[in-house]
Every structure is written in C-alpha cells, then in structure tokens.
Amino acid sequence: MADDEEAPRRILYPGAQSRVSTPVTRSRQTDPMADKPLRLDEIGYWSEVKLDIVRKYAKAYSTIMARQALIKGHLYIDAFAGAGTHISRSTGQLVEGSPLNAMSVTPPFTEIHLIDLHGGRAKRLRELTKNDPRVTVHEGDCNDVLLRDVFPRCQYGDYRRALCLLDPYRLNVNWEVLEAAGRLESIDVFYNFMIMDGNRNVFWRDPSKVAPAEVKRMDAVWPRWKSGAYRTEQDLFGDVQMKASNSDIAQAFREDLGKVAHFKHVPAPLPMRNSQGAVLYYLYLASPKAVAAEIVKDIFDKYRSRGV
Numbered sequence: 001m002a003d004d005e006e007a008p009r010r011i012l013y014p015g016a017q018s019r020v021s022t023p024v025t026r027s028r029q030t031d032p033m034a035d036k037p038l039r040l041d042e043i044g045y046w047s048e049v050k051l052d053i054v055r056k057y058a059k060a061y062s063t064i065m066a067r068q069a070l071i072k073g074h075l076y077i078d079a080f081a082g083a084g085t086h087i088s089r090s091t092g093q094l095v096e097g098s099p100l101n102a103m104s105v106t107p108p109f110t111e112i113h114l115i116d117l118h119g120g121r122a123k124r125l126r127e128l129t130k131n132d133p134r135v136t137v138h139e140g141d142c143n144d145v146l147l148r149d150v151f152p153r154c155q156y157g158d159y160r161r162a163l164c165l166l167d168p169y170r171l172n173v174n175w176e177v178l179e180a181a182g183r184l185e186s187i188d189v190f191y192n193f194m195i196m197d198g199n200r201n202v203f204w205r206d207p208s209k210v211a212p213a214e215v216k217r218m219d220a221v222w223p224r225w226k227s228g229a230y231r232t233e234q235d236l237f238g239d240v241q242m243k244a245s246n247s248d249i250a251q252a253f254r255e256d257l258g259k260v261a262h263f264k265h266v267p268a269p270l271p272m273r274n275s276q277g278a279v280l281y282y283l284y285l286a287s288p289k290a291v292a293a294e295i296v297k298d299i300f301d302k303y304r305s306r307g308v
C-alpha cells in the first residue's frame with residue numbers, strides 16, 4: 001500500500017522506547033518476546049495531528065470531569081488502540097500513540113480500556129502499561145468487547161462517564177456500537193470515518209457492481225449509507241442516482257449520528273488530508289454535551305485554519 005493511503009506502512013523495529021517503563025533490550029531467558037521484532041506503524045503528518053487533537057480534547061475532558069463532585073469515575077476507552085508507539089514518517093522518531101497519551105493526561109482518567117484485535121499488539125500494550133493499575137487491555141474485536149465488557153462500565157445512572165476513541169484503519173465500526181454509545185448519554189466519541197475506504201470499495205458510481213461482502217460490511221457500519229452516498233438527479237430519461245460529494249457524505253453521516261444514534265451534539269467534522277490533499281477520513285466528535293462541542297470546535301478550527 002502506498003504511504004498516503006489509509007493504512008500506514010509497518011516498520012520492523014527491534015525495540016520501542018517509551019515514557020512508560022518498557023525495556024529496550026530484554027533478556028532472552030526471561031522475556032519470550034525479546035527476539036521478536038515489533039511491527040510499528042509509520043504514521044503520516046495527519047495521524048500526528050489526530051494524536052494532538054485527541055490529546056488536547058482528553059485533557060480538557062478529564063479536567064472538567066475531575067471537577068464534578070457527583071461523577072464517580074471517568075474512563076478513557078481506546079477501541080482500536082494500536083501497538084502503543086509509532087514511527088513518525090516526517091522525523092523518523094518514535095511517537096507515543098493514543099493509549100500512552102491518555103495515560104499521561106492530568107488530571108488522570110480513573111480507568112483506561114485499551115482494545116486491539118491483534119494478539120501481538122495487545123501483548124505489547126500489556127507490557128507497556130503493566131505498571132498502571134488503571135489500565136485493562138482487551139484482546140478482541142472492539143465491536144464485541146465494547147458492548148459486552150466496556151460500555152456497561154459507563155452507565156449514566158452510575159455517575160460514570162467516558163471518552164471513547166474509535167480509530168480504525170478501515171470502515172469497520174458497527175453502527176450498533178455508535179448507537180449504543182449515543183443512547184447511553186454518558187460517552188463522548190471521537191470517530192475516524194475512513195471515507196477513502198468507502199470511496200474505494202463501496203461508494204461507486206454504479207453501486208450494482210460493488211462486491212456483496214463490501215455491501216454487507218457497509219450495511220453494518222452505516223445502515224443508511226445508500227441515502228448518504230447517493231443523491232437523485234433528473235436527466236432526459238428520468239431519475240438517476242449520482243454519487244454524492246465527500247462533504248455531502250460527511251454531512252449525511254453527521255446527521256445520522258445526531259438523529260439516529262442520538263448524540264445531541266455533533267460539530268462539523270475535520271477532514272484529514274494526505275500529502276496530496278485528498279481526504280483520507282473525517283474526524284468527528286459526538287457528545288451528549290454542548291460544552292464538548294464548543295471545546296472540539298475550537299480545537300478543530302485551529303487545525304482547519306492551518307489547512308490540515
């Protein structure tokens with residue numbers, strides 16, 4: 001895959017340094033992973049921007065939650081947590097990923113849930129976080145883990161709240177997860193909606209040519225995608241279906257987060273572009289709270305004005 005496409009290149013990296021206590025050189029006798037090189041993602045500028053945005057918002061979120069006497073706990077949930085560290089494409093340096101950023105937020109989150117489907121990455125996350133009792137690492141498909149194990153821990157009536165990051169490589173967050181989060185009214189969701197994946201694999205000019213497996217995937221991700229991705233126009237022969245523009249698709253998805261998934265506040269998303277200026281994904285924040293929308297609008301606007 002080219003480096004400006006949606007999935008980052010993987011780089012074999014023999015050891016990963018971090019602020020969190022992870023040995024760079026490890027003994028072969030005591031550590032079965034010592035000889036295995038870690039595959040880290042090489043991330044582009046836009047991913048570093050995303051990390052900055054989430055870190056800024058997480059700090060503001062945790063500050064507000066920690067001040068509220070009634071709130072008994074505020075969680076950070078990273079549903080596509082990654083390996084914990086990445087390599088910056090622009091500098092070649094190690095960059096801490098979203099889980100490590102969340103761990104260093106002050107005031108601190110009271111619980112941190114990190115989910116990754118990939119066994120090696122989950123193991124790596126356990127290693128990186130072993131000294132932090134707030135962290136639980138879950139290995140599995142977040143679509144199951146969130147609904148079964150994590151969302152029940154952030155019930156509105158229990159005075160518990162959460163910030164959840166959904167940051168996949170592809171469009172594979174099931175709509176039922178978004179709707180469950182919206183209905184709970186206790187969760188703020190950052191969602192990376194990979195429109196480039198949609199354009200490439202599903203939102204085709206002629207939808208009848210899309211592979212049935214891709215249609216099925218998209219039906220699970222966004223049940224109303226056909227009304228968002230196409231608009232009806234008239235030509236000499238009657239109605240024709242035209243593919244909608246990226247920004248119209250993004251707006252339709254935004255409206256569904258509000259009307260269908262029941263998030264009260266969904267500010268306009270930030271388009272994240274690659275080095276050629278093509279939109280890779282739209283970054284949304286969906287929240288039950290107006291103040292959340294105000295904070296994220298300020299953060300998004302700073303990056304928008306820099307032409308991310």
Ligand SMILES: C[S@@+](CC[C@H](N)C(=O)[O-])C[C@H]1O[C@@H](n2cnc3c(N)ncnc32)[C@H](O)[C@@H]1O
Nearest residue numbers: 080081082097098116117118140141142167168
């Ligand atoms: C873009 S990376 C996450 C980067 C991370 N949020 C960060 O900024 O540091 C996506 C991760 O999601 C994991 N993944 C893919 N599908 C998943 C699924 N269904 N459930 C949980 N994790 C998944 C991949 O193994 C990969 O580590």
